[in-house]
Amino acid sequence: MAPPSVLTPRALDFPRWYQEVVAKAELAEGGPVRGTMVIRPYGYAIWERIQAELDHRIKALGAKNAYFPLLIPESFLRREAEHVEGFSPELAVVTHGGGKALEEPVVIRPTSETIINASFARWIQSHRDLPLMVNQWANVVRWELRPRLFLRTTEFLWHEAHTAHASAEEAAALARRVVRQVYQDLCEEILGIPVLVGRKTQRERFAGASATWTCEAMMGDGKALQMATSHELGQNFAKVFDITFSDESGERRLVWQTSWGASTRLMGALVMAHGDDAGLRLPPPVAPVQVVVLVARAGEGVAEAAHQLTQDLERAGVRAQLDDRPEPSFGRRVVDWELKGVPLRVELGPRDLAEGRAVVVRRDQAGKASLPLGQLASEVPALLDQVHQGLRAAAAEHLAGRTRRVEDLAGVLAAAREGFAAVPLDALGDEGETALNAEGVTVRLVRRPDGQLPADEDPPAALEAVCARAY
């Protein structure tokens, strides 16, 4: 029984496969304005789980949620030279309101550093007000020329956290801690996607930052995707927004800041990192439906048994859904649930029922198993964990298998056709980076060869650059 081809195989045309999965799994579709996105209920349910996990980690670090306006005075953006320069090409500017031309145009936030820092300047007076850590869940708009659902859309959803500290060391330490404790942890433990962590090169860093930290993951086609970033802003914004505090000795000083964010792009990562030719494969922690109980064929007592089983699973704390619809055929329903990435499928028909068993199929591997009905509810949580570990292991193997250590530019270019290339930083240099960029390859991050984050005092000879084609 070869699975019917419902999708373009990944090997044939990966981008097309991606679009088809997003559409057929009912994750999202394009909005009426180019670059905008409608996130459908099934897709949004996944996002809500990611959101909850992120929110939890952000708060654990000490940040509190707040909300700042969508509309920002254009003059705010202008205050930080590098910041405006970085964002001006992708700004959406509102020139009219209330039927009249506005005296000062307002921009729709591309990020909220400026408007949040305007508040910080008022809120921070004393060293006792520090550290100040604020997070917001919001939509932002960056006019995109080449949009792709979830990966690059004109409007997207994200969280952005902004912090202010009394010392450079404290801010720097936080920016690094965030990469590991918030983002890497989320990606690996919840999304099941292994990531590399490191620092962005000067040309890849955020507009207005003194350093940018990143988590990079490898997608199914070997290309890199930036999962989240954390920025050390130094005193750049503090200077232009005059964010000062009186320290213990009464001296007036500028704060040191960070900002960090992760977006709905993570949804795209989920699709591209775990998906296979049958569709989405969702890690159980974010799957809206963890187990679907499928009536394979109607028969005496089957519907009742399936219903009971679903209830038992729910009582065991599993997100279970019963599919006893008579209408689409069994095969069709199977294909649909596979497309949607449901981690576990339980099939129940008269034959199984007669034996007091049910067929269990894991989405992360081929093959079926049969389990006694009475044991299912207690076994499923462990099975879900196995699916999660299975997906993680497959993604980790893929990353390891397509990452090569190389010694020079030619080696980078060769390796980047398949995946990631780790090259000694001093073998690359700024000219090397330019040469790579001309070939469509970018430096994703700089790190220590053992995978640790680089320290400020590390000489280039002690570091490596990980290069790849990227989304």
Next chain:
RNA sequence: CGGGGAGUGGCGCAGCGGUAGCGCACCUGCUUUGGGUGCAGGAGGUCGGGGGUUCAAAUCCCCCCUCCCCGACCA
């Protein structure tokens, strides 16, 4: 903004002078149901907009609009 394409039912496409069709999806009925069942019937389109040529334009010509693909930035 430079180069290349395309606009025809919800989606994907064919038709390229004689007044609109196919696949998928949708609706109804029967038949099926353990890996996208099969059959029959049905609904749905001022063929992107405007102008022109012609007895006759989705089709040919002109203008406009929009969208998509490839080259410079970004979560």
